[in-house]
Amino acid sequence: MIIAIPNKGRLSEPSLELLREAGIRVESSERKLIVPTNNQRINILFARARDIPHYVANGSADVGITGYDMVVESGEDVKVLLKLGFGKAKLVIAVPMNSDVKAVEDLDGKRIATEFKNIAKRYFKEKGLNVKIVEVSGACENAPYIGIADAILDLTSTGTTLRVNNLRVVEEVLETEAVLIANRNVVNEFEVKALVTSIQGVLNAKGMMYLMMNIPADILDEVKRIVPGLKGPTVMKVENGNMLAVHVVVHEDRLFEILEKLKKIGARDILIIPIQRLIY
Template identity: 40%
Template sequence: MADVINSLSDRLLFGIPKKGRLHEHCLSLLSGADINFHRHNRLDIALVQNLPIALVFLPAADIPKYVADGNVDLGMTGQDMILESQVGDKIEQLLELGFGKCKLEVQVPIKSNIKKVEDLVGKRIVTSFVVLAGDYFEELDKKYLSDDQIKEGKKTKIEYVSGSVEAACALGLADGIVDLVESGETMRAAGLQSIATVCNSQAILFRHKNPSNPSLVSKITSRIRGVVAAQKYVLLNYNIHRNSLNEATKITPGRQAPTVSPLEKDGWVEVQSMVCKDNVAEIMDKLEEIGAKDILIFKINNCRV
């Protein structure tokens, strides 16, 4: 342990969620960016083997404060954690990572008489996001309560719990909750429904405004941006007669422009283009309809775009 601590002085510190919904995604992203490390059991610091970086494994909710205070240079966590930590003026958001997408939503029991968010004004809310929930309901209180009612303490009450937020209504602790929703399965299983969205969130890469090694931060950002782009796109390769090339390139314009190479067969060309992975089946159908042949898909592991 002492050897690891002594090795940190000349390394860029990178905060990574130590567990939870973002942890495995972040590790996969680091692997794709060729950031190689070995983490010893029960040790929350890991030295990167091929770059002067030390990974610091932290609770996801704490990473924004560590980066904002300059304890670590770079971090990955959810946008909801950054908003809740109120450190937006002390950090710089670098890149949306495309995973961990969810919504912070106001939820109430399906069987309750509360059908819209205004019905919760002046009632009890339980959440682990007291800052975001507090700001949200403060605006509703101003809109739906008089100044006298607010002075009399009739405004919405926000109470903090660290876990099992969805059980608060069933236990009689709250009239509604504010909690993260991904698929909605947990919400529905608890007999809850969403009536309003406080904010949308996904995992992001962000840095301290004055990191210890800005050039290394730029290198890491570029690598991770390449991995994120590679997850969104595939490389499409096909042959097409030159008479149909103009129509084909409208279907596959690429990010900048497609690569077109002549074939030995008279009048035919080969086309390569990056296309969105979500639309690839429809794109292949359209190409086939205009006479494209030998349509192939290649996975992209990393790229620079």
């Protein structure tokens, strides 16, 4: 199986890290086009994020990680298997602060600078607006100020770049994040399903902790109220005395308040372990 991932940019390192957490590690430190992994049946193809939907669609790669915006822009018929939770951003239409444009309808007859020409064409066609698409590569925040466009269609994650360049958002066109995609002909193959299961397990485990404790049997109901768990706690009888062992999965954000409450009602021998993968 060949997995295509971005060779650079904001999605590259998080993609490699996610694969490492899922048990797939790149064996070579050299960024060649195709490199082996610790699994002899899996290779990594390093490519531009923009090209990955094409490689997956034509079978050069079986699966790939890229931005959802790149999938939509490409128009390729690939299967989105998972949203991966990183690389989140919005594709927005923005204009200079002093622009007369107040709504997207005001852009009729105007020029739009963007590297997402296909998304732009489809969007404005659906809106029934006649605009001129000015294709640029890379950041296009300066386009309105050098006289080649009246507005831009570009990605923003925090809005800082837009504010620095004195731009304001007129309309949000698309929400994007990193996604796992596959060629539709291999979706049901074992390796692809195994990859999805492993990555989904990593995503499910983010921020989750395995909490173990011993408690007097008579406080079990109170413990259940404090830490109900995903599907209720696992409860086992301890050999010596009237004690129970309780195991439960909780989110790390709740530990601060949970631990003191458990300690106060009599829980002891509390052990907390990070969870690497969680398969429902």
